[in-house]
Amino acid sequence: MATLSLTILSAKPTKAGKFPILIRVSVKNDKEYIKTEYQLDDACQWYNGKVVARNDATMMNKQLIYELKKYKERLQYIDNYDCYTAKQLKIILTQQDKIAPDMRTFNDFMRQRIKEKKEEGKTSHAKMLEDTLKIFESAEGEVPMIIMNHITVEHFDRWMKLHGHTDGGRQIRLSHIKARINEAIKLGIIRCDKHPFAYTKIPIPEPRSLDISVDAIRKIISADVSKSKQLSLAKDMFLLSFYLGGINYADLIQVDLSEDVISYIRLKSSEHKTKNRTTSIAVCPEAKNIINKYIGKNGKLKFDYKYTAGNLQRYINKCLKLLATELNIKEGLTFYSARKTFAQFASEIGIPYPIIEYCLGHSIKTSITINSYVRVKQHQADAAIQRVIDYINNPEVFKPYIEMRAQMQMMI
Incomplete structure (x- = not known):
């Protein structure tokens, strides 16, 4: 024995x-x-x-x-x-x-993940995890691995509710905690008969309406903002994201824009072990005109601002608020609105969802059988983007089709 x-x-x-x-x-x-x-x-x-x-x-x-x-x-x-x-x-x-050497508490385990993210250069994700850890420590303090169970998780969720955290905020924090718990279980660091999230449901917040109307985006395109550096930056960055299939800010500032075709793997999903992660799309003339104003010698966007990437994004969003006020756009206008608006318009004019997901840089879900056989190709994404541009240029042409499609969907 x-x-x-x-x-x-x-x-x-x-x-x-x-x-x-x-x-x-x-x-x-x-x-x-x-x-x-x-x-x-x-x-x-x-x-x-x-x-x-x-x-x-x-x-x-x-x-x-x-x-x-x-x-x-x-x-x-x-x-x-x-x-x-x-x-x-x-x-x-x-x-x-x-x-996991020297892991005495769940907090230590979280700190290790934050350190790894920083070493990988994923500072934005690391910052989100740091924020989650601060909130967790405010509620629970240092939690030994042995008591990281369903009672602790339930208490943490109740604490967030009592302290005014929104469903969206709770979703982010609980998702971070659950992901790390699953890693600890996989490594054998946490052992439990019942999963710590057995009795805690991660909330799903109501989706925010961040897309803008066709009229609003036409206002942005036609606006003469040449006299204002802030408004010019806001207009250019919003439209550049839109013309490049709703590309995210983090991907836009790191992608090589010197060629006629851009190829990138979305930073947010670069760790996922799934297929079809690379997005390749042609740079349309509308996007090329904007790129030429900002492109640096290395092929990436160059700005005359001494800001970090995160601070520059916040500054662009501040400029977009000014643009919305200037053009009397009532919808909330942020950099992310370009991505949401592109997806919304593409859906309205009947672009198939796998092509929209490809344009957005999403990983195609291979759990759906057809996606194991059919692959979205660049020319399909290029055609989709051009079709969306045609829609905002001539919305009246698409109106009969959109109405007919809506009627057909109701009949189905």
């Missing part, structure tokens, strides 16, 4: 003359040792499995009991552990420490 116990090797001190406290893994007559972070100055400070003759003996013994308990709990989750050798058991028991 496999057993775990605390011990030292009095005959094998370190070069510095210290005696590390070890966890002995015993299987029949076979033994292996797991080193803890604790060590003694003298072998006499160890008696009958405990630390003695030290001022901090009581505290050390408590910490050692916790350490031993951690490995004993892991041992219980190993099926037929008596069939393994001591060396094999040691490898299994210490695997989690190699995957």
